[in-house]
Ligand SMILES: Nc1nc2c(c(=O)[nH]1)N[C@H]1C(S)=C(S)[C@@H](COP(=O)(O)OP(=O)(O)OC[C@H]3O[C@@H](n4cnc5c(N)ncnc54)[C@H](O)[C@@H]3O)O[C@H]1N2
């Protein structure tokens with residue numbers, strides 16, 4: 442009888458076969474979720490010039506010293522400075538310029554007073570907002586009464602106060618989330634060098650499968666695996682292509698895979714890997730000739746997910762993971778084997794999900810088959826503040842066809858091979874999912 446592999450042995454074998462993808466230069470939004478492979482330095486300081494943080498008036502501090510509502514400083518308005526203005530009016534003694542948030546501080550001005558600290562040029566009490574451009578009274582001429590003093594630099598965002606030219610904005614190894622994409626845009630980068638998202642081709646096998654939306658005939662079921670696997674690959678950061686289901690015909694399967702290799706960094710199949718008479722993936726791939734690569738089918742000490750296939754195929758030796766067809770087995774196998782492979786291709790760390798400890802919350806003990814590492818579905822509650830161990834309660838049973846319960850779960854409960862029973866209140870290892 443052939444060897445039974447442990448979960449870790451199978452994963453290590455897969456990870457030996459996958460290498461991070463070669464970096465490429467990508468447009469910013471294409472690079473979202475990818476790992477940067479270069480240190481990005483700031484070409485021009487941010488902000489690039491001193492600018493106002495408020496809608497108000499640019500003033501000289503000496504002119505507004507001691508100003509109050511009772512004894513306002515009365516200044517002559519010399520013009521408007523809007524964000525984007527290139528032509529700046531100089532502010533001399535006794536003068537002020539209307540200035541908008543983000544607009545460059547004009548020469549001569551040392552501070553900004555918000556419009557609410559002035560009469561807005563109306564001659565009345567404190568203003569709530571500026572008079573729209575072109576409306577009178579007030580506006581970009583006449584006088585403004587300032588009701589408060591302002592210190593040097595008040596409401597001014599100075600050049601380089603965010604980040605200085607020459608500084609490293611993002612270092613190699615950073616994962617580009619939305620704020621990082623935003624920073625790259627803010628410093629003027631149009632493209633960046635990253636490891637690209639892997640392209641994952643997903644196909645399911647089984648002559649019983651039909652597309653969701655069609656009418657079920659006798660003996661048929663809807664193909665759900667190709668959907669869950671495509672969605673899971675996308676959630677893991679990959680670009681995923683759902684080919685859909687292929688019938689139980691080895692020739693059709695072989696030629697479909699061959700056609701798909703051109704756009705695949707990984708191929709994932711579901712079904713047809715067990716010991717039945719129609720196990721098409723096993724039949725099609727276990728005896729391909731050496732030139733085409735090789736795929737090994739093995740038994741794992743694991744439930745669900747016992748039968749698995751892994752190999753490298755085609756001229757590029759593309760990794761192929763052949764997952765079992767039972768829907769929960771396919772999903773759990775994705776989490777344990779395909780997701781780490783995808784993350785390795787992306788250069789993402791950590792490759793595996795981070796385990797946490799949790800106490801079992803359940804009416805009765807959990808039972809597990811000796812010699813099999815069991816991954817039960819659970820609902821996980823993180824520890825309250827100050828504690829380190831959360832709680833987990835089982836969701837649904839152990840059978841690998843229970844998709845409704847899977848959809849209610851948010852964690853996998855990892856029961857070691859040797860454990861046959863876990864009592865309520867005992868600690869376990871849990872893999873929270875997202
Ligand atoms: N005599 C034995 N029979 C089985 C064994 C065994 O050791 N000895 N292992 C069982 C285990 S464990 C698993 S897991 C399955 C794996 O079988 P296959 O990978 O060959 O999968 P299929 O036979 O094609 O399908 C199994 C099951 O899942 C349903 N299925 C398949 N694809 C989809 C899909 N895309 N969407 C939804 N459901 C799907 C399929 O209809 C079957 O019910 O083998 C056991 N048998």
Ligand code: MOO
Pocket residue numbers: 743744745746747748765767770771841
């Ligand atoms: O191992 Mo199968 O994956 O138990 O259902």
